[in-house]
Amino acid sequence: MEIFTPANVSFIMQGFLKTIEISILAIIFSVILGTVLALVKQYCTGKLSIFKWLVSAYIELFRCTPNLLWILFIYFTVKGNDIFISVLAFTIFTSAVMAEIIRGGLNSIPKSQFEAAQSQGFGFFASMRLIILPQTFKTIIPALFSQCTTVIKDSSYLAGINVAEFMFSAKVVMGYTSDLSQVLLLYGFVFALYFVLNFGISLIVRAYQRRVVAA
Amino acid sequence: MSLSRRQFVQVFGAAAAVLGTGALAGCNSDPAASGSGDASSKVEAIKSRGKLNCGVKADVLGYGYLNTETGEYEGLEIDLCYQIAAAVFGVSYEEAKEQGLCEFTTVTPKTRGPLIDNDSLDIVCATYTITDERLEDWDFSDPYRVDHVGVMIMKSSGMEKLADLDGKLIGVSQGSTTKDAVTAAVAEEGVELTDGNFNEYPDYPSINSALESGNIDAFAMDRSTLNTYMNDQKELLEPEVEFGEQEYGIATKKGSDLSEVVNDKVNELLDNGWLEEEATTWNLL
Amino acid sequence: MLEGLFDPRRWEITLSSMEGFWEGFAFTLQVVIAGLALSLVLGTVLGVFSTTRSRILRGISRVYVEFFQNTPLPVQVFFYYMAGPRVLQAILGAPSPVRLSSFAIGALGVGLYHAAYISEVIRTGIEAVPRGQMEAALSQGFTRVQAYIYIILPQTFKVILPPLCNQALNLVKNTSVLALIAGGDLMYNADNFVSTYGYLQGYIMACVLYFIICFPLALLVQWLEKRSKKRPRAKTIPGIAPEPAKEA
Numbered sequence: 001m002e003i004f005t006p007a008n009v010s011f012i013m014q015g016f017l018k019t020i021e022i023s024i025l026a027i028i029f030s031v032i033l034g035t036v037l038a039l040v041k042q043y044c045t046g047k048l049s050i051f052k053w054l055v056s057a058y059i060e061l062f063r064c065t066p067n068l069l070w071i072l073f074i075y076f077t078v079k080g081n082d083i084f085i086s087v088l089a090f091t092i093f094t095s096a097v098m099a100e101i102i103r104g105g106l107n108s109i110p111k112s113q114f115e116a117a118q119s120q121g122f123g124f125f126a127s128m129r130l131i132i133l134p135q136t137f138k139t140i141i142p143a144l145f146s147q148c149t150t151v152i153k154d155s156s157y158l159a160g161i162n163v164a165e166f167m168f169s170a171k172v173v174m175g176y177t178s179d180l181s182q183v184l185l186l187y188g189f190v191f192a193l194y195f196v197l198n199f200g201i202s203l204i205v206r207a208y209q210r211r212v213v214a215a
Numbered sequence: 216m217s218l219s220r221r222q223f224v225q226v227f228g229a230a231a232a233v234l235g236t237g238a239l240a241g242c243n244s245d246p247a248a249s250g251s252g253d254a255s256s257k258v259e260a261i262k263s264r265g266k267l268n269c270g271v272k273a274d275v276l277g278y279g280y281l282n283t284e285t286g287e288y289e290g291l292e293i294d295l296c297y298q299i300a301a302a303v304f305g306v307s308y309e310e311a312k313e314q315g316l317c318e319f320t321t322v323t324p325k326t327r328g329p330l331i332d333n334d335s336l337d338i339v340c341a342t343y344t345i346t347d348e349r350l351e352d353w354d355f356s357d358p359y360r361v362d363h364v365g366v367m368i369m370k371s372s373g374m375e376k377l378a379d380l381d382g383k384l385i386g387v388s389q390g391s392t393t394k395d396a397v398t399a400a401v402a403e404e405g406v407e408l409t410d411g412n413f414n415e416y417p418d419y420p421s422i423n424s425a426l427e428s429g430n431i432d433a434f435a436m437d438r439s440t441l442n443t444y445m446n447d448q449k450e451l452l453e454p455e456v457e458f459g460e461q462e463y464g465i466a467t468k469k470g471s472d473l474s475e476v477v478n479d480k481v482n483e484l485l486d487n488g489w490l491e492e493e494a495t496t497w498n499l500l
Numbered sequence: 501m502l503e504g505l506f507d508p509r510r511w512e513i514t515l516s517s518m519e520g521f522w523e524g525f526a527f528t529l530q531v532v533i534a535g536l537a538l539s540l541v542l543g544t545v546l547g548v549f550s551t552t553r554s555r556i557l558r559g560i561s562r563v564y565v566e567f568f569q570n571t572p573l574p575v576q577v578f579f580y581y582m583a584g585p586r587v588l589q590a591i592l593g594a595p596s597p598v599r600l601s602s603f604a605i606g607a608l609g610v611g612l613y614h615a616a617y618i619s620e621v622i623r624t625g626i627e628a629v630p631r632g633q634m635e636a637a638l639s640q641g642f643t644r645v646q647a648y649i650y651i652i653l654p655q656t657f658k659v660i661l662p663p664l665c666n667q668a669l670n671l672v673k674n675t676s677v678l679a680l681i682a683g684g685d686l687m688y689n690a691d692n693f694v695s696t697y698g699y700l701q702g703y704i705m706a707c708v709l710y711f712i713i714c715f716p717l718a719l720l721v722q723w724l725e726k727r728s729k730k731r732p733r734a735k736t737i738p739g740i741a742p743e744p745a746k747e748a
Contacts, residue, residue: 187579
């Protein structure tokens, strides 16, 4: 039986779009939350160090447990549509990784930048927003984008909770055929699309890095 | 984008709450969960929301099936959900259908119970078998359909009777009662199956693919479900032997006022012959 | 839902059905060890390939790394699982599909996937060793292979140990992919428990067990990172601050 019918292909492509949609939203939220986490871990000292410890615990917890576990956990505890749940689950554990990436970036900014900003009368938040963070993000762009690739790839774990993303849609269509060559073809198609998407991202990062090195 | 601005705020709020209160407590703090006061009256909550949230199957022909061409759910259980919605909102069945008073979500055996627990779903009408254990955690209506377990195999496997399952690997769905039913039926043939004979999968397409690819020898599930995956290379093992009776009921949150409404409606539909008609409509006889 | 987490009856049932979890835990550990061994060996070979002068070897390594880094592990594992038996049947001419054990699929899945990442780690490590080292080794009569084994690779340890341990950590987490194909690992058993009873306690227990494996690794990464930053200073005063024994 032929499985690459227009209906099936459009069904799979809808899944592909859902994968992209979930990934983009998850990355945006993770960067925002990750920045907050990184700043707390980096700068909450003295009386505020309780927050620093909380954030460290948060980061370690999500770094040391599988994503699939949290996807399932969120799925069973939080109500909402599948996009909401997926984005929430991914934001929660990706932000822990983002926080570490951003902290790495913060560490690479020379202390003198901070002192210079303060000597010019900038407060903490102003110097962060206007001086430190823009530089930080510039240095971590490669790591940030490689994390995007990770999110896109890991979104296929969502097939485990019946979110109709790319992998799951392909799996459903695969149920319609017993023909080995069709199954192989379908896998080839799935691999190819993921590859094009992720490889495209890594090419952009490489081009960016080359430009930075050249500059 | 299918995320509204409100949901955007929710994602961020919920994620930030995790940060504030520690991971576990955070999962509880979905802002939408609080304030609606739906613990008191489920029926009132549904009325004010204007939609009945129903958990249904997407891959069981005739019961709950998502048609990939139209993107619509169809089947006996879908119609039954509209009947329940009609009873809750006090409108006729046709009106309920026309106004689309049901919001459908695909569930699997594994996700059915928890999604009622967390109030994502009001009712689950998804080939959900009534068991004593489940009755401890959820309310069930009286059964609206009875089905039996079947064992699907590849014709090329050469198996002929249930006793041939000895030492074979059988794929079942996570969180379903099939495993016990098959074990009991095969035990009557004098063959003992252990946990090692079963592989449990999160969804039906996976079990079917595992059977097709030769990773498992048999796919055991309610016959209604197997029907979806039947083709000329597969067959049921000893179809004349009926075992593992599965009584399907509509599940609701334990102790909610909705349970009574649902049960009354199901009994009404059983009495006036509507369910029988539906079974004929969807070729379930 | 969450009030169920504090229900003592549910905890009692969970704690009395822990055998499944321990079995899964042991299975996950086995897969981790086999997968790690495979990925280290293959990753080192590919990493060395990518630094050789042979265009073909570099090409092989590049293609491998790009493919495995840019496609999702769950898809790869599904592929081995769903297509593997019949492809093997066709290749070997066997009468029926050749089944792969879930242990083999797990070890192969995470092993091949992480080999790509480890290869990149090794490559960066080797590139950090000055070129003159290879030339010096060759001039001393080492063959290329010997030079890699005795001179180049040992010098890379300092640079590569932290990211390697990080990969090991990710590998442990990624074995959970087996749950999607009924693989019998920790995640699978926890998931089955939750599916059967509907009690989230199962996930909490899985969370604790994964944490037990991963947290020491995370601490190791931190410690190694700190150490690798400190070391040059220690080297400048030999004799006074003796080098610590190699732990890893």
